[in-house]
Amino acid sequence: MTDRTPGQWPVDHPVHLDPAPARDKQPLPARPLTTVGIPEVRLVITVDLTGPYDDSREVTSDLHEQTRHAVDCHTVVIRLGADALRAAPGLGSAIAGRFFLSARQVEIHVPAGTKWAYVAAEAQEYMRRYAADHAQMLAKTRTTG
Template sequence: MTERRPGQWPVDHPVHLDPDPAPVVQEATQPPARIVVPVPDVRLVVTVDLTNEYATHDDVSRALYEQTMRASDCHTAIVRLGEAAIRKHLELPRAIAGAFFLSAQRIEIHVPAGTRYAYFAVRVRQELVQICADHSRMVSSLRTPG
C-alpha cells in the first residue's frame, strides 16, 4: 500500500513544469455583430358574435363566456350584438366590460343599424370606466408584505 491519501498525486511520478513557459497570446476577438430581428406590428383582434337568437339571459351569458374564455390578451375586442342578446341580457354592458377590461386595449361594440341601440356602446364605456376605477382602488389599497 502507498502512503498517500485519496486525492493526492503519487510521489513517484512528479509533475515537471517548464520554468519559463511561453506566454499564451490570445487574439483580440471582437464581439459578434448584433443581430436585429424585425418584429412586425401585430395587433391581435378578438371577435365575439352575439347575433344569434337567445331564449334566456343565461344563454347570452354562456355564449359570451365561451367566446371570451381564451381571449387572454388582445389589442382590440369587437363585439357584434344582435337584438335578442340586448333584450335578454340587461347587464350585458357590464358583462362585456368585465370580460375585456384587463385584456383588451380597445373595445368596439357593433349594434344593429339604427339609433335605437346607439346608447349601448356608451353604456359599455361607462361600465368599463367604473370597473377600471374599482380595480385601481383595490390595487392601491393592497399592502405590500413586510
C-alpha cells in the same frame, strides 16, 4: 457480423483520439450587433352574439364560451344582434366585466337604426368604473416602502 452485443465497445481495438489543436490566445473579433425588428402585432378578438337567444343566461353563456381562452388582446369587436340585446338588459356590464383588464379597445356593433346604441356607452362607463375600482384596490394592497 460481429460477435459483440449492442452497446458493447470492442475491447480488442481501442480507439485512440488525437488531442485537439491548441487555440490561439487572441479572442475572436467582435461581431457587429444586429437588431431584429419586432413587427407591430395587434391581436383582435371577434365575438358574435347575433344568434337567436331566449334569455340572458344564453347570451352570457355564449359570451363566456366565445371568450373563454381570450387572455390579452388589443381590440375586441363584439357584434350584437337584436335578440341578444332584447334578452340581456345588462349586457354592457357583462362585456365590461369580461374585457376591462384584457383589452385596450372594445368595439360594440349593434344593428343600425335601433334603440340599442346606448349599450356601447354603458359598456364604456362600466369599464371606467371597473378600471378605477381595480386601481384603487391595487393601491390599497401595495406596501409602501
